[in-house]
Amino acid sequence: MTTERNQTLGEFIIDKQEDFMYSSGEFTRLINSLRLAAKVVSHQVNQAGLVDIVGAFGKENVQGEQQQKLDVYANEVFIKTLVNREIVCGIASEEEDDFIAIQGKKGNNENKYVVLMDPLDGSSNIDVNVSVGTIFSIYRRVTPIGTPVTQEDFLQKGANQVAAGYIVYGSSTMLVYTTGNGVNGFTLNPAIGTFYLSHPNMKIKEDGNIYSINEGNYVHFPQGVKDYIKYCQAEEGERPYTSRYIGSLVSDIHRNILKGGIYIYPTSTKAPKGKLRLLYECNPIAYIIEQAGGKASDGYSRIMDIEPTELHQRVPFFCGSKNMVEKAEEFMSQYPAK
Numbered sequence: 001m002t003t004e005r006n007q008t009l010g011e012f013i014i015d016k017q018e019d020f021m022y023s024s025g026e027f028t029r030l031i032n033s034l035r036l037a038a039k040v041v042s043h044q045v046n047q048a049g050l051v052d053i054v055g056a057f058g059k060e061n062v063q064g065e066q067q068q069k070l071d072v073y074a075n076e077v078f079i080k081t082l083v084n085r086e087i088v089c090g091i092a093s094e095e096e097d098d099f100i101a102i103q104g105k106k107g108n109n110e111n112k113y114v115v116l117m118d119p120l121d122g123s124s125n126i127d128v129n130v131s132v133g134t135i136f137s138i139y140r141r142v143t144p145i146g147t148p149v150t151q152e153d154f155l156q157k158g159a160n161q162v163a164a165g166y167i168v169y170g171s172s173t174m175l176v177y178t179t180g181n182g183v184n185g186f187t188l189n190p191a192i193g194t195f196y197l198s199h200p201n202m203k204i205k206e207d208g209n210i211y212s213i214n215e216g217n218y219v220h221f222p223q224g225v226k227d228y229i230k231y232c233q234a235e236e237g238e239r240p241y242t243s244r245y246i247g248s249l250v251s252d253i254h255r256n257i258l259k260g261g262i263y264i265y266p267t268s269t270k271a272p273k274g275k276l277r278l279l280y281e282c283n284p285i286a287y288i289i290e291q292a293g294g295k296a297s298d299g300y301s302r303i304m305d306i307e308p309t310e311l312h313q314r315v316p317f318f319c320g321s322k323n324m325v326e327k328a329e330e331f332m333s334q335y336p337a338k
């Protein structure tokens with residue numbers, strides 16, 4: 001419940017500023033900008049069906065996917081909010097072919113953070129009134145401050161993340177984020193446009209009973225995944241588990257954090273590298289899941305240890321309750337990755 005007694009996100013950010021190792025206020029301003037953009041997008045998502053914002057935009061993104069009008073809108077809102085405030089030195093987005101280097105008004109940019117994001121994940125769900133989300137990941141740049149950012153600043157492994165979060169536009173809008181000191185969730189009170197701390201110190205159970213995977217692709221899955229699905233369905237102890245798959249990553253992950261479960265998007269004969277993107281989908285979710293006490297892997301090893309090679313790189317993704325992910329890895333290890 002969000003009541004007047006709950007701390008607001010604004011108050012929380014200021015309180016936590018001092019805990020933050022390199023605190024200069026820059027990071028605080030960055031989170032504040034994301035908070036603002038989230039409110040703008042939330043408002044627009046809630047207008048779907050009332051204003052001309054649902055449906056395809058008529059173009060494909062670099063990955064050959066149909067862009068939805070709201071994808072494009074959310075992308076613009078997040079980018080404009082960050083660019084106008086000169087709060088970061090670079091942005092990478094699922095909707096942009098390449099990263100964006102941000103020059104300050106005076107030609108140089110003294111900011112030290114880059115943001116990688118999926119501005120509106122699961123956007124094909126909007127037309128049918130199903131929850132969608134935003135995912136973001138923040139790094140400290142590795143090239144010298146004041147020079148234009150390069151690809152190197154974005155191709156960092158997930159373990160280097162300074163912060164990560166998601167916003168779920170669901171039955172209510174929630175912003176969940178971590179800076180490496182646990183995970184906190186804030187619910188938007190739309191009447192007054194304020195996020196309140198509703199889910200302090202979120203933890204995912206070590207064992208859960210939900211498995212989330214697109215089973216329609218079963219015949220295309222690796223044998224280790226097929227065997228794990230059969231394990232989930234077997235009658236023994238707490239099993240069979242419940243199958244829940246919304247097809248909207250943020251919502252599936254959010255539910256599994258709150259209830260305990262595993263989410264899997266594996267490789268398949270149709271998608272040999274998996275579907276989800278390492279840098280702005282898997283890494284930020286992995287950081288949150290780990291901070292909540294769970295585990296995130298590619299089926300064999302830790303997601304956040306993968307050295308990225310491309311901005312839009314895809315990876316198989318297994319994440320959620322620790323013991324469930326470890327069990328799935330046990331099945332995968334019977335069939336070593338090629």
Ligand code: AHM
Pocket residue numbers: 065094118120121122123124214247248249250252275
């Ligand atoms: P998107 O980034 O194009 O929206 O795709 C990512 C989405 C995730 O939200 C979701 O978990 C997954 O794709 C669903 O894929 P599928 O329909 O193949 O099960």
Ligand code: MG
Pocket residue numbers: 094118120121122281
């Ligand atoms: Mg996406």
